Amino acid sequence: MNCKEAAECVSALFDGEPMPDEAARHLSDCEECRLRLNEYVQMSAELRNMASATAPQTVPEARWRLAEPVAPTNWLRKWRGTMRIPRFAFALMLVAIFGLSGGLALVKARSQASGSVLLLSAKIPGKGVISICTGKVSPEQDMCSFGQVGLPGTLTASLRFISREGNRVQIGVRAKYEPPDKEPATTFDAELKGVPLEPYWMEPDKPLNVSVAGFGTMEILGELRDHEPALFPGATLDPGPDELRIWSPLMIRDSQILADMAGAFVGTQPQESDSGVVFYVPKEGRFVFALMPFEGAIEADIQINRIYFGQSGHSYVVVVSGPVARAEYKHVWVLHQPEWRPASPGLSADGSFVGRVKLSDVLSK
Amino acid sequence: MADDHDLWERICSRDADAFEAFYRDNARRLCGYLRQIVGNAETAEDVMQETFSQIWRTPNGYRAELGSLRGYLFGIGRKRAAEWWRKRERIPEEQHENSETEVVDSSARLLAIGDAFSRLAEEQRSLLWLREVEGQSYAELAAILQIPVGTVKSRLFAAREALRRMWNSSGKAARSKR
Numbered sequence: 001m002n003c004k005e006a007a008e009c010v011s012a013l014f015d016g017e018p019m020p021d022e023a024a025r026h027l028s029d030c031e032e033c034r035l036r037l038n039e040y041v042q043m044s045a046e047l048r049n050m051a052s053a054t055a056p057q058t059v060p061e062a063r064w065r066l067a068e069p070v071a072p073t074n075w076l077r078k079w080r081g082t083m084r085i086p087r088f089a090f091a092l093m094l095v096a097i098f099g100l101s102g103g104l105a106l107v108k109a110r111s112q113a114s115g116s117v118l119l120l121s122a123k124i125p126g127k128g129v130i131s132i133c134t135g136k137v138s139p140e141q142d143m144c145s146f147g148q149v150g151l152p153g154t155l156t157a158s159l160r161f162i163s164r165e166g167n168r169v170q171i172g173v174r175a176k177y178e179p180p181d182k183e184p185a186t187t188f189d190a191e192l193k194g195v196p197l198e199p200y201w202m203e204p205d206k207p208l209n210v211s212v213a214g215f216g217t218m219e220i221l222g223e224l225r226d227h228e229p230a231l232f233p234g235a236t237l238d239p240g241p242d243e244l245r246i247w248s249p250l251m252i253r254d255s256q257i258l259a260d261m262a263g264a265f266v267g268t269q270p271q272e273s274d275s276g277v278v279f280y281v282p283k284e285g286r287f288v289f290a291l292m293p294f295e296g297a298i299e300a301d302i303q304i305n306r307i308y309f310g311q312s313g314h315s316y317v318v319v320v321s322g323p324v325a326r327a328e329y330k331h332v333w334v335l336h337q338p339e340w341r342p343a344s345p346g347l348s349a350d351g352s353f354v355g356r357v358k359l360s361d362v363l364s365k
Numbered sequence: 366m367a368d369d370h371d372l373w374e375r376i377c378s379r380d381a382d383a384f385e386a387f388y389r390d391n392a393r394r395l396c397g398y399l400r401q402i403v404g405n406a407e408t409a410e411d412v413m414q415e416t417f418s419q420i421w422r423t424p425n426g427y428r429a430e431l432g433s434l435r436g437y438l439f440g441i442g443r444k445r446a447a448e449w450w451r452k453r454e455r456i457p458e459e460q461h462e463n464s465e466t467e468v469v470d471s472s473a474r475l476l477a478i479g480d481a482f483s484r485l486a487e488e489q490r491s492l493l494w495l496r497e498v499e500g501q502s503y504a505e506l507a508a509i510l511q512i513p514v515g516t517v518k519s520r521l522f523a524a525r526e527a528l529r530r531m532w533n534s535s536g537k538a539a540r541s542k543r
Contacts, residue, residue: 055397
């Protein structure tokens, strides 16, 4: 081991971290590394001296008492009291669009208000769970469809319930993969036209692998419930860490309602460093929101379930049905692209939608 | 952690006495840290006050299993300091002129370490300050800076080396006078 290789271990040793034997042997024989350790000791002492010299000598007078406390449950009560979204609308959050441009995933489903409920989700390798659909266990209705681009081609699929025997359910799957050089159709129905419905028996809670020609395998996960979930299965009212979440958004410009998407839902991917959400409004283009600044975006204020911003002499407010982000976030950044129009399958320029997007994709176009 | 958990429970239940104690224990230390980030004492105190006010107004998000309450406080403070920089539309690296003039102790060696320290990137200053002055563990540093624990070790090393280079180049003359 040479000095260059041992140097990081010297730093760790100074922090009291364990050191590999080889590095310890090197250090015992190496003057240069001992000098480095000695300098770390000196620098540390100097920094602490500096801290003592520059820290306030007295505790500054507290101003936190001036801050109006917000009781943790008040907003929740208020939210419940003023919620105008009917319960079925939350099931229709499944009429949601996850991701645009960089990773399109569309989900559509209809639900019934009573009876046993089958929840289905599709897991795409490398993309995670991209769709969840729910519906009464009856064959005449309830189908969910989704598309995933960037695989690098496009996978389009629809799932529906066929029959049930005890805890086993039979589902029908239609799936098609288009390579990246082929343009997918503009609607799911058109894309899947002529694709046969393949029946599969599955036990909910056990993954079902479905082969798709030209693509590989996608995993279908199922769950039987005795009721239709009010929120997504496993969803909590509080957004996740670093998550920006938009539920049932209503966008108002000055005093005019631009778009009302009761039931729609989208959230950023906190584990992705450049995840944002979009809100597309017909004739107005798209609004891209993110919890961090990005090129061209303006700063907006978050007040629990509202986003306020001003642009071109207009004031905008986006009202949503739950907290936009965790309380430590007071601001969100917004980019308005008035000329943008959707060009992905299943999306119409004449209808509002929300989606998740990578900021790098937004800025590269 | 048990004490931190109890204290947090009291803060969440609007116990002003508990929060006052929390403030008294940490205000000066947080101020000292923020001063290294924002570059001057007045702004550091403002950001410190905003940080405590935010926690009092909406106590939210502390998880005892991820680290100490002090670490959580410093993490919030760092975010508020970052917001302050964004509003100023300046990058933190521009600050060292201010920092240099802000050093209270006029001795040459403190000026030397202060000058070298102020030239580091913001994350390096945070890492070194929280480790050397505040004694935060690797796990706590990971939580505050929102980076993996494994990355803390390598970035601390990089920060120390950067400081050592600058200290040696700018501070040798000063130290030789000791």
